[in-house]
Amino acid sequence: MKNKILSEGLLLAVVILSFACSQRTEVKNAVTTVDINQVKAEIQSLENNFALIYDNRNADSITYYADDAVSYFVGQKPIVGKAAIHKFIENELMDYPKGAKIFFETVEVHVANDGKFVFEVGAYKQVDSSGVILHSGHYFSLFEKRNGKYYCIRDMANSNPSDN
Secondary structure (H helix, E strand, O other), X not given: OHHHHHHHHHHHHHHHHHHHHHOOOOOOOXXXXXXXXXXXXXXXXXXXXXXXXXXXXXXXXXXXXXXXXXXXXXXXXXEEOHHXXXXXXXXXXXXXXXXXXXXXXXXXXXXXXXXXXXXXXXXXXXXXXXXXXXXXXXXXXXXXXXXXXXXXXXXEEEEOXXXX
């Protein structure tokens, strides 16, 4: 009798172990569907608000950059941190031409599968009050979504050669 109970217990243990070992543990990555057009519109909105900082000559309203952002403005060493970028823009606004406006155009966006990071390729132009282009160029910006909102964490710009 003991042998039968022992044999059945052993058989039961083997069956349980074989099922446990043969089960596959799959972790499926959740694929997030990202609407590229919606993200592009969201980034363009951030660029439009950033342009208003220059057009209104008010650096106090900067919400574009993350606290740990690094910016590579044309002809400058890297500017590290939102506070330093804010100070740089304040100084730049002192010499900003009267009546000038700046426009940023989101040309393309490359969005991570989960939507957390967005790489933007853009173009900018600064025009005087009569619409004559004063400066133009291109830029790259890297955004990270934090607490449901995109913030620029890195950007770099160049300036097109003057036609003069």
